[in-house]
Amino acid sequence: MNILSINCIKSKKLDSNIHYGQFLINSLKPGQGITIANQLRRVLLGDLGGIAISAVRIVGANHEFSTIPGIREDVLEILLNLKGIVIKGKIETTEFGRLKVQGPAMATGNSIELPSSLEIVNKHHYIATVSTSSILEIELKFEYGTGYKLITAPLVNKTDYYLQVDTVFMPVRKVDFQIESVRNFENITSERLLLNVWTNGSILPVEALELATKFIIDLFASLTIVKEEDEDLKEEIDKPKQDTERTNIESYNNIVIEELQLPVRAYNCLKKAQINTVSDLLQYSPGKLLQLKNFGQKSADDVFLALRNKLGIIFK
Numbered sequence: 001m002n003i004l005s006i007n008c009i010k011s012k013k014l015d016s017n018i019h020y021g022q023f024l025i026n027s028l029k030p031g032q033g034i035t036i037a038n039q040l041r042r043v044l045l046g047d048l049g050g051i052a053i054s055a056v057r058i059v060g061a062n063h064e065f066s067t068i069p070g071i072r073e074d075v076l077e078i079l080l081n082l083k084g085i086v087i088k089g090k091i092e093t094t095e096f097g098r099l100k101v102q103g104p105a106m107a108t109g110n111s112i113e114l115p116s117s118l119e120i121v122n123k124h125h126y127i128a129t130v131s132t133s134s135i136l137e138i139e140l141k142f143e144y145g146t147g148y149k150l151i152t153a154p155l156v157n158k159t160d161y162y163l164q165v166d167t168v169f170m171p172v173r174k175v176d177f178q179i180e181s182v183r184n185f186e187n188i189t190s191e192r193l194l195l196n197v198w199t200n201g202s203i204l205p206v207e208a209l210e211l212a213t214k215f216i217i218d219l220f221a222s223l224t225i226v227k228e229e230d231e232d233l234k235e236e237i238d239k240p241k242q243d244t245e246r247t248n249i250e251s252y253n254n255i256v257i258e259e260l261q262l263p264v265r266a267y268n269c270l271k272k273a274q275i276n277t278v279s280d281l282l283q284y285s286p287g288k289l290l291q292l293k294n295f296g297q298k299s300a301d302d303v304f305l306a307l308r309n310k311l312g313i314i315f316k
Contacts, residue, residue, distance in 0.1 A: 014198075022194065045170060058078065059138070091117060095117070096141055097115070099140065100138075102135050108127055179194075
């Protein structure tokens with residue numbers, strides 16, 4: 001089996017925090033390029049961890065729509081600017097930082113005081129402008145995670161007045177690739193994969209690719225195939241379909257049709273036919289239901305809709 005190597009053919013810093021790397025994998029069999037590229041791209045964008053600001057407490061601000069005297073930006077603008085701060089380092093649990101700026105001054109990433117284990121990558125990133133005799137004071141909460149975390153709870157935690165922030169942990173900002181066919185002097189076709197990776201500066205592209213490759217190798221190495229058949233599972237598979245259907249129907253014995261909240265006409269027709277539970281109802285086919293006295297297509301549609309919305313049952 002050929003040993004494949006990933007060669008870094010280009011690496012550069014594009015601005016204060018964006019790093020770019022281009023990587024080449026040669027001698028791939030036809031079809032292998034897209035397989036490898038898709039796996040690496042998914043892991044690079046979704047499974048690598050990073051550190052980000054998850055919440056802040058701003059002195060003088062009780063909610064996100066507050067304005068702070070002497071500060072040019074409102075709270076929402078400050079929160080948006082703080083989301084652009086890039087942090088690198090290692091943390092085991094939640095860590096805290098502090099920003100205190102006396103005006104007249106400009107608050108930037110370099111104004112944030114951090115634990116020794118953390119470092120601001122984009123130190124000149126703009127946060128806010130503080131006018132004369134004013135003070136901007138912020139406490140910041142840092143967390144480690146993967147992917148991104150959207151605010152699901154109220155923006156303000158009423159117990160400690162922390163303002164929650166939509167958090168992007170992903171250190172890799174963008175990944176794309178090109179696959180090229182190559183024909184050698186023996187007329188044998190192979191593929192070469194060009195992979196382009198952009199990171200936020202908390203990690204270099206080559207480091208990100210090393211972590212992604214290790215993640216994939218460890219994932220597949222942990223897979224095992226169980227060859228011995230589980231007797232209980234085999235018996236379950238071999239059970240007649242009728243037994244499974246009967247079990248499914250019997251599971252609705254205790255659900256009365258009142259819980260479907262049907263229109264009066266449909267409900268009365270079912271009760272007159274002695275259909276009292278969902279289990280009773282499932283004994284009928286759509287055609288058989290339409291044979292009930294005064295039970296028309298409109299009533300049938302009401303029943304089908306209620307079964308689907310209330311219990312997730314598709315009536316067939």
